[in-house]
Amino acid sequence: MTTDAERILPGTRVPLGELPKISLHDHLDGGLRAQTIIDLAPAAGVELPADTADALASWFVxxxxxxxxxxxxxxxxxTIAVMQTAENxxxxxQEFVEDLAKDGVIYGELRWAPEQHQRQGLTLDQAVEAVQAGIDEAVEAIEADGGWIRAGQLISAMRQNDRGMEIAQLALRHRDAGAHGFDIAGPEKGFPPSRFADAFDLLARECFPVTVHAGEADGLESIRSALVDGHALRIGHGVCIADDIELEEGDDDASYVTLGRLAQWIKDRGIPLETSPSSNLQTAAFTAWGPGMTGHPFDVLYQLGFRVTVNTDNRLMSGTSLTREVALLVDAFGYDADDVEQFMVNAAEAAFLPLEDREELIERIIAGFGRA
Incomplete structure (x- = not known):
């Protein structure tokens, strides 16, 4: 049986797993290898619900x-319990970036919250430096082996805590040493971006890019707050924007679409949506458009001209990869290579990188999809 990685999409001769991809929404603490957790758990004093990698991976899903x-x-x-030392x-x-490269990813942003990794005495800066060391080691090894990948950190603040300004300042300290952007994560409902308005204002003044988890477990006001209070350049997930879209069947069998003001704003300004299909399905981030993957609003958003991107969110928790997420969308909506290439170009354009670096990513995507 052909695997997702081996599939050949209409419009290209390159296996899906080898096609160049961009990963914008991928949590470091959600992308551990199951075997690594087993290796690190005893020293961390963590009792696991399974003792083999396969069984543990299944438990997470x-x-x-x-x-x-x-x-x-x-x-x-x-996962966080085994991520409390610099060595770990x-x-x-390092393993995270290696796994991205094996998945065909040429640029990845690793988002994580350093404030959750201080139980054994690490300072915030030491934690960020430890993660960057792993990223750098992986990139160097991949290039030495003939590969090519770029990666950076998205520094997240936990929205239920009160350390927004502190974490924003942390991100700024490391902006020239691997920190590509800022994010807030954690429980969305009850913890709006407006809680960190001062931190977001600081980042805006310092011209430091921001993405905000919004429209996943909360509705349109969460997305609005991400844009207004968070000065967000991208929306993490954002699938609830579909609640601001009305589809009607006309008497002539045609469908008519009406966009609300917020949806129209996001579409007209090309604000990227970091959708994560499997994760969105697991958390019931969408329900009104039908059951299963075919009910995901991704295709409606894409057909209407929204700048959609494809992401994994948490590879361990969803038992997935970026290749698998693309394959799920291909199966659900009949996409071909041209569509998938557009999703990756959308993500490259949205990457928190200088323009010249984004243009290089796009060139690599076009070349990768076009080579015979």
Whole structure:
């Protein structure tokens, strides 16, 4: 049987797994190898629910499929517990980038919250430096082996805590040493971006890019706050923007679309949406458009001209890869190579990189999709 990685999409001769990809929404603490958790758990004093890599990986997927974001987030108690030393952070970051490269990713942003990794005495700066060491080691090894990848950190603040300004300042300290952007993560409902308005204002004044988790577990006001209070250049997930889109069947069998003001604003300004299909399905981030992947608003958004991107969110918790996420969308909506190439170009254009670097990514995508 042909695997997702081996599939050949209409319009290209290159296997899906080898096509160049961009990963914008990928959590470091959600992308550990199951075997690595098993290796690190004893020294960290962590009791695991399974003792083999396959069984542990299955446990994560099953535990994250309740349809509730809060339950989904509880599984991170295990991964974060083994990420409390510089050595462990460096190993995990290195493996993370290696796994991206094996998946055909040529640029990845690793988002994580340093404030969750201080239980054994690491300072915030030491934690960031440890992760960057792992990223650098992986990139160097991949290039030495003839590959090519670029990666950086997105420094996240936990929205239920009160350390927004502190973490924003941390990100700024490391902006020339691997920090590509800022994010807020954690429980969305009840913790709007407006709580960190002062931090977002600082980042805007310093011209430092921001993405905000919004429109995943909360509605349109969360997205609006991300744009207004957070000065967000991208929206993490953002699938609830579909609630601001009305589809009607006319008497002539044609469909008519009406966009609300917020949806129209996001579309007209090309604000990227970091959709994560499997994760969105697990947390029931969308329900009104039908069951399963075919009910995901991704295709409606794409057909209407929104700047959609494809992401994994948490590869361990969803048992997925970027190749698999693309394959799921291909199966659900019949996309070909031209469509997938557009998704990757959308992501490259949205990357938190200088213009010249983004243009290089786009050139690599076009070349990768076009080579015979």
């Amino acid at each position: 099953e535990s994250c499929s309740s349809g509730e974001l809060v339950d989904y987030l509880k599984t991170f108690d295990i 952070l460096t190993r995990i970051a």
